[in-house]
Amino acid sequence: METFVTSVRERGGDERVRGHYDAESHQKAPVTSLQAKTMVDTAEAEQLLRQGLGKRGNRQESPGDTAATTDSDMLSNGIHGYEQLTQSATLQWVKRLVTMTLVPIFLIMFVPNLVILIWYTVMHCEGSYMKMYSVFQGRSVLAGLRDIWSLVNYPSAPIVWILIGYCAYALAMMKLLPGKTVTGPLTPKGNTPVYKDNGFVFFVLTIVLFWALTLALRPFGLSPSILYDRFDEVLSLLNIFSLFFCAVLYLKGRFCPSSTDSGSSGNLIFDYYWGMELYPRVFGFDIKVFTNCRFGMMVWALLVCVHAVKSFELHGFVDSMFVSAFLQILYITKFFWWEAGYLRTIDIMLDRAGFYICWGCLVYIPGLYASVSYYLVEHPVNLGPFVTLLFLALGALSIYINFDADNQKQEVRYADGNCLIWGRKPDIIRAKYQLENGDVRESILLASGWWGLSRHFHYIPEIMLAFFWSVPALGDNIMPYSYVIWLVILLTHRSYRDDTKCGKKYGSFWNQYCKKVPHKIVPYLF
Ligand SMILES: NC(=O)C1=CN([C@@H]2O[C@H](COP(=O)(O)OP(=O)(O)OC[C@H]3O[C@@H](n4cnc5c(N)ncnc54)[C@H](OP(=O)(O)O)[C@@H]3O)[C@@H](O)[C@H]2O)C=CC1
Numbered sequence: 001m002e003t004f005v006t007s008v009r010e011r012g013g014d015e016r017v018r019g020h021y022d023a024e025s026h027q028k029a030p031v032t033s034l035q036a037k038t039m040v041d042t043a044e045a046e047q048l049l050r051q052g053l054g055k056r057g058n059r060q061e062s063p064g065d066t067a068a069t070t071d072s073d074m075l076s077n078g079i080h081g082y083e084q085l086t087q088s089a090t091l092q093w094v095k096r097l098v099t100m101t102l103v104p105i106f107l108i109m110f111v112p113n114l115v116i117l118i119w120y121t122v123m124h125c126e127g128s129y130m131k132m133y134s135v136f137q138g139r140s141v142l143a144g145l146r147d148i149w150s151l152v153n154y155p156s157a158p159i160v161w162i163l164i165g166y167c168a169y170a171l172a173m174m175k176l177l178p179g180k181t182v183t184g185p186l187t188p189k190g191n192t193p194v195y196k197d198n199g200f201v202f203f204v205l206t207i208v209l210f211w212a213l214t215l216a217l218r219p220f221g222l223s224p225s226i227l228y229d230r231f232d233e234v235l236s237l238l239n240i241f242s243l244f245f246c247a248v249l250y251l252k253g254r255f256c257p258s259s260t261d262s263g264s265s266g267n268l269i270f271d272y273y274w275g276m277e278l279y280p281r282v283f284g285f286d287i288k289v290f291t292n293c294r295f296g297m298m299v300w301a302l303l304v305c306v307h308a309v310k311s312f313e314l315h316g317f318v319d320s321m322f323v324s325a326f327l328q329i330l331y332i333t334k335f336f337w338w339e340a341g342y343l344r345t346i347d348i349m350l351d352r353a354g355f356y357i358c359w360g361c362l363v364y365i366p367g368l369y370a371s372v373s374y375y376l377v378e379h380p381v382n383l384g385p386f387v388t389l390l391f392l393a394l395g396a397l398s399i400y401i402n403f404d405a406d407n408q409k410q411e412v413r414y415a416d417g418n419c420l421i422w423g424r425k426p427d428i429i430r431a432k433y434q435l436e437n438g439d440v441r442e443s444i445l446l447a448s449g450w451w452g453l454s455r456h457f458h459y460i461p462e463i464m465l466a467f468f469w470s471v472p473a474l475g476d477n478i479m480p481y482s483y484v485i486w487l488v489i490l491l492t493h494r495s496y497r498d499d500t501k502c503g504k505k506y507g508s509f510w511n512q513y514c515k516k517v518p519h520k521i522v523p524y525l526f
């Protein structure tokens with residue numbers, strides 16, 4: 001399979017991208033809805049990355065800014081959005097030291113402990129963070145962590161083989177399963193990554209295989225609940241693997257990058273943390289599709305099934321587990337249905353394949369995102385039919401609203417504004433923005449429907465849906481709400497990040513939208 005379409009403009013062979021340039025140079029080229037979609041997204045990628053380039057140019061002029069300034073700087077600046085122009089050289093140097101060296105070192109050393117703390121809290125502290133905290137009382141954090149890690153077993157052979165087997169299966173399916181060819185957004189170096197859109201088929205097949213194997217192996221005394229019983233081994237293996245994997249990605253990016261979309265910041269630690277390549281490929285396998293979708297999101301779904309099996313083995317049918325597992329699986333189903341859309345988000349378009357995204361998807365998603373059902377295995381709650389149905393209905397409604405909001409935004413751009421939003425002609429702003437090379441482009445900002453209530457209203461149902469699959473655990477402990485708490489922090493931060501990004505991209509058009517829709521997330525409040 002072709003993995004990259006290089007230099008789209010020169011090649012001129014990609015009709016959709018070419019349509020984009022025709023339209024943007026205001027020639028009256030007919031634009032289909034598919035083209036309209038591609039126009040917006042390729043432009044957005046290019047604009048974001050070019051903005052970063054502009055900033056990099058400025059920084060290079062500042063005296064004392066000695067570190068090499070490359071694409072990684074540009075991307076990190078785009079993401080963290082800090083202003084450097086008016087600051088003194090020393091302050092800039094300190095900021096660079098903090099953001100590019102100290103913070104990454106802290107995260108690389110600290111976050112692997114987070115998932116182990118979750119495991120320890122569930123397995124050894126009856127799900128109570130207070131009990132877990134007592135390990136640290138009157139002694140140093142390091143001493144506490146050492147004691148907790150001493151309880152973690154080395155990965156045993158069955159766990160290692162299950163993981164190797166799953167990875168081999170997932171990789172094989174990436175190649176073998178059918179799917180239409182889709183493209184990602186145009187990269188700063190003029191490459192358009194090509195993907196095979198077979199995520200949904202993979203998801204359905206994997207879930208069917210899981211339950212078929214679970215039933216078939218049951219008479220032989222084999223159960224997937226081994227993954228629950230030895231979750232410490234799973235997490236330690238994933239931690240070790242991901243640290244090693246990121247080192248390999250670093251070396252690959254340094255010595256044999258897959259495409260021109262790669263580069264070094266001149267700081268080894270930052271390169272390891274943030275990554276060297278935007279779209280690394282090994283033997284034609286896209287690394288980010290594997291880590292984010294086929295591993296992170298799929299393993300989350302499988303762990304939820306494993307927890308449901310374990311709960312059934314221990315207690316029979318438990319309605320709280322059913323509600324939580326059902327809603328999580330429904331959400332992940334929605335994710336795979338929309339996988340091609342996810343391949344056009346910031347995670348893929350701007351975040352490089354380094355520790356942040358790879359460790360996050362290989363370890364943090366299995367360790368944190370699936371933690372509610374993990375907790376529920378040992379803390380079954382009988383909700384009764386009324387509450388069960390209520391939570392299921394409210395959770396499913398939240399998933400639908402989140403999906404519908406994502407969809408409205410896409411729909412209005414596909415249809416170039418010629419569609420109905422909540423039964424009415426949409427209120428849209430045709431926002432112009434300029435590329436670094438001077439080209440002017442246009443995109444649509446929707447100011448009605450969900451996008452008229454607040455600028456990131458869809459984060460509310462995202463938080464609500466997570467709340468409805470956590471609340472079956474009721475109020476005995478905070479632990480099962482860890483994911484919701486994380487999500488509130490992540491999405492609040494993301495709403496600032498996105499406002500900064502869009503403000504820079506659209507300027508006065510974004511201000512116009514902000515006037516119409518003044519609140520970030522919660523209407524009338526925030
Ligand atoms: N569970 C989890 O851990 C997380 C889940 N999510 C979910 O993933 C999905 C994607 O979220 P996220 O990646 O944050 O991105 P968003 O869906 O918030 O999209 C942001 C982008 O949409 C465009 N946009 C902003 N306002 C408008 C508007 N009014 N009309 C049209 N386009 C607009 C802008 O891009 P452009 O440049 O194209 O104009 C902006 O950068 C959501 O469902 C979210 O809830 C997200 C993060 C974490």
Ligand SMILES: CC(C)CCC[C@@H](C)[C@H]1CC[C@H]2C3=CC=C4C[C@@H](O)CC[C@]4(C)[C@H]3CC[C@]12C
Nearest residue numbers: 107111335342347355356357359360361364365
């Ligand atoms: C280094 C760590 C502390 C941080 C790791 C963060 C990542 C695990 C997460 C950052 C953004 C997250 C996601 C973004 C959008 C998504 C779409 C949604 O529909 C499903 C979830 C997700 C893929 C989500 C997954 C975790 C992150 C990559």
